[in-house]
Amino acid sequence: MKIYVLDQFVPCGVEFAIQHADVVRWDDPRVKNWHEDADGLMVRVTPLTAEDFAKAKKLRVVAKQGVGVNLIDLAAAKAHGVIVCNTPGVNSEAVAEMGLALALAVTRRVAEFDRRIRSGEVVKRINFLGIELWEKTVGVIGMGNIGARIARKYHAAFNTKLLAYDPYAPDGHWPDIPHERVSSLDALLPRVDVLTIHTPLTPETRHLIGRRELGLMKETAVLVNVSRGEVVDEEALYEVLKSGHLFGAGLDVFKKEPPTTDNPLVSLPNVVATPHAAGGTREAQEKSSLVTAQQLVHVLNGGQPLNRVA
Numbered sequence: 001m002k003i004y005v006l007d008q009f010v011p012c013g014v015e016f017a018i019q020h021a022d023v024v025r026w027d028d029p030r031v032k033n034w035h036e037d038a039d040g041l042m043v044r045v046t047p048l049t050a051e052d053f054a055k056a057k058k059l060r061v062v063a064k065q066g067v068g069v070n071l072i073d074l075a076a077a078k079a080h081g082v083i084v085c086n087t088p089g090v091n092s093e094a095v096a097e098m099g100l101a102l103a104l105a106v107t108r109r110v111a112e113f114d115r116r117i118r119s120g121e122v123v124k125r126i127n128f129l130g131i132e133l134w135e136k137t138v139g140v141i142g143m144g145n146i147g148a149r150i151a152r153k154y155h156a157a158f159n160t161k162l163l164a165y166d167p168y169a170p171d172g173h174w175p176d177i178p179h180e181r182v183s184s185l186d187a188l189l190p191r192v193d194v195l196t197i198h199t200p201l202t203p204e205t206r207h208l209i210g211r212r213e214l215g216l217m218k219e220t221a222v223l224v225n226v227s228r229g230e231v232v233d234e235e236a237l238y239e240v241l242k243s244g245h246l247f248g249a250g251l252d253v254f255k256k257e258p259p260t261t262d263n264p265l266v267s268l269p270n271v272v273a274t275p276h277a278a279g280g281t282r283e284a285q286e287k288s289s290l291v292t293a294q295q296l297v298h299v300l301n302g303g304q305p306l307n308r309v310a
Helices: 011-018 029-037 050-055 074-079 092-107 110-118 145-158 185-191 211-216 234-243 282-300
Strands: 002-005 022-024 040-043 061-064 083-085 137-141 161-165 194-197 222-225 248-251 271-273
Touching: 002 011, 002 029, 002 282, 011 022, 011 040, 011 282, 022 029, 040 282, 050 074, 061 282, 074 083, 083 282, 092 110, 092 145, 092 194, 092 222, 092 248, 092 271, 092 282, 137 145, 137 185, 145 161, 145 194, 161 185, 185 211, 211 234, 234 248
Parallel strands: 002 022, 002 040, 040 061, 061 083, 137 161, 137 194, 194 222, 222 248, 248 271
Antiparallel strands: none
């Protein structure tokens, strides 16, 4: 069987695949011809369209590193009998840590201070006061693997009051996490000092946080997004931040990635931006690479996928 690795993976996953199949890597000129004879694909960020699935006559399985599959046409994959699987939970710790890091970087103005000092400015700290997280109210949108982890971190480190919004989780979920469950965003947003977002991008969650929702938040509140860029209306967020309605935002994800200075959000001093790097730890990438390859080989050999999405 033949596996094409369309994106750069850390070595352990590729090495595992090589032990079980003929493998063509992303840096091999032959990779552009994957449609001709690929039985399986390993992908991270390469989009897969309906046209791709129509052309790939031998393709049986796509293994996606990470959780997000919004760049893969799942309906087309299903129509052509291609199994798509992902690796949820593998990088949950890394993403949760980044979410907390972004919140601290914004509330304590870490990145802003760093930029000002490096530019040669003499910073009078009394003019740039931060916000403490101790015993603040944190709203968590999406209490899955990542959201639940970050909720535990906030409570353990800062004794925060936790408000949880997740319409898909059953009642009585997260019994080990002291929290108040709310039934709507309108009940959540006006109360939070930090809003942290952990939801997949779906038709229902696109622009879940828009102009109206941002207007419900406190002027001193902070928004952190480590889920998907289009969950938040970027134009509305820019206008709200520029007007001073929110204290700041920590963003690891954007509508167009990687973010550049073309995005007006990165021009704002109260925004901390990272390039969709929340899962970018050595530990997470090694584990995720290996699990992606193991699942792909397992399914190609006739096994059932552990995490099938199509």
